[in-house]
Amino acid sequence: MARGLFSRAWLSKTYHFQARLSYIRVKYLFLTWLAVFVSSWVLYVQYSTYTELCRGRECKSIICEKYSKGVIDGSACSSLCEESSLYFGRCLSTKPNNQVYTGSWGDHDGVIKCHLSDILHYELGDELEPKKEVALFDKPTRGTSVEKFKEMVASHLKAKVGEQANLSSLVSLILSVADSNKDGHISLPEAKSAWALLQLNEVLLAVVLQDREHTPRLLGFCGDLYVVERVPHTPLYGLSLPWPMELWIPMGMRQNMDQWFTPSWPRKAKIFIGLLELIEDIFHGTFGSFLMCDMRASTFGYTDRHDLRLVDGRRVVAEEAFKQAMILQHCEDDADCVYGVDCRTSCDRAEHRCMADVAQPNLARACGALKDYLLRGVPVQLSRWKWSTLSFSTTSRHCYGNRSHTPMIPEEK
Template structure:
């Protein structure tokens, strides 16, 4: 009797387990069906809309065939999803072969109609040229843009027939609303920025990177040996400092890194790669954004996480402010380059980094100081690894 009673209990327990598993599965399926669509799904929907408008000859782009006809572009995951501006990882397969390359797919995801549907006022190349010039002046101020405008017009001619159609004009204007796209074009040829591969509609694609974070295992340094060797870290750090130097005195003035963290710097081999330029801004761009901006405190006077000014006595943001990139850069690099440094070099290196972090943007000679500190740090690092 005890044997049969034990069997019944086991059957009841098994049945209860099966029923609870089924209920849990059904609950999970209901949760998945009711939650918001994923970022990858939203991008796929945007690609479908873009391909529809491409077939209707409303938009264009040198990658439209890859996206819409050959379908040899694949999306992996959303890399940067904190804002409406999304950066995805993916692969682009070479037609007729198994060769593929890692890419970044970039798109400003909004619920409203795409920008290119509102860009129907361009009837000639001169209309487009004028619109590009006006947009660049708003973003960078009064500079000579002829070379940059020519480069953008060449990009706009996606079928290389030396004629810009309405679809090409619409497409280029919608892309120019994307700050990352403009900065990618401005910094074309800079080896710290992934090259532009192409675009279709308001979606554009750049080269991928090997690693998408400078210090992926920073929190576990004490438990695991996850850092690259110190000389490798120095080469990476120097490449970051070189990029800061490149954008400090550009032909369009100074560019400011208004969102800089270890998570925004990728790696290609032993070189830094700034793969998301959404918050790279000119001084003019920041000034225009903050001008006449009402405020209750200085927290209301920000442009991106790292660019901020003060709230003035009249309740308006003070737009004329000086900011430099180096202190924030050195704050990110401090542990990265001081940990594991040679014992004889550590005191000098720590002093250089501390001097860099404590730089005061309000100094009258701040740009000279910026150059001196940057060169001292960069040259000292190079000299030290050449001794090893």
């Protein structure tokens, strides 16, 4: 009797053990299948996103086809299409029509930028630059003389930067860049490439500020594809995380994480001084004033020596062209009168048109955007200085606190 009871108990335990083991197997099988499914979905979405955003081969194919037909020419054309010495590296594109890649060209590390949309005249919109036209590289037309091309360039620049006393010098500067092989003559393919590039804010700015230290140097071009110097450290601060991780990280925590990965305070101060110098060059430049309409960290970077560099100049627009475009912009309220991230004007509700003048100057927007970046980790000897009142003085053109003097930045030990 006892043996029978023992046998039944043993069999019952064995049955329950096997049942639990089967349950565990099914559970882990389900979790494994779920993990594989989620991973496959993430990889598919990432691949789809990559193929949509990163179209470097298409860009190269279009440019090289135009070059082989003699439509365009430039200093980078033979390296890109014949010698294959201009290499596309990692994709940095954030929009399908604006292709951005790291690259190498001989001994130079650069950034390759190319537009997959046709180029049009300067007009207010999402980009304030590239829009579609009937044909790409259709200007100037065959038979256009160099003098006529000069007039085209001068008229275009006048519309962008306004009437300048030294406008002829800027035209000469543009023509010197257009002469890519430096033979003293501008061919029709060179003129077509120069005209396409001239529509882009970033290229115009690179030419205007080519002798300044805070904008990457223009290395070469082919059609509307161009190569600029690569900035070692981008963005100005923060981490680039995969988008699935971005979804799960709270905004407050993400802001703190961005601040963790920043240089020491004296180096941050040096970078910020570079930003002030860049603003001075842009707003009080030789060839008119420009507005910086994107003060986000992704717009800037810095070198190994902690010198600031502007890495994305698409939202730096000539003030005159900005004003002319804004007064044509229909609006219902002030929210309709915004370009980029930071350039805002007010709405004339009676006329339903945006006002011409920007609400805040460059320096005020820079101080507001980077205040937290600069003030985090301030040395003790400066902490008594009340930086919380950081604002803008239109007379002194400086970011200042509640004292009349600017404190010295201590050397880093």
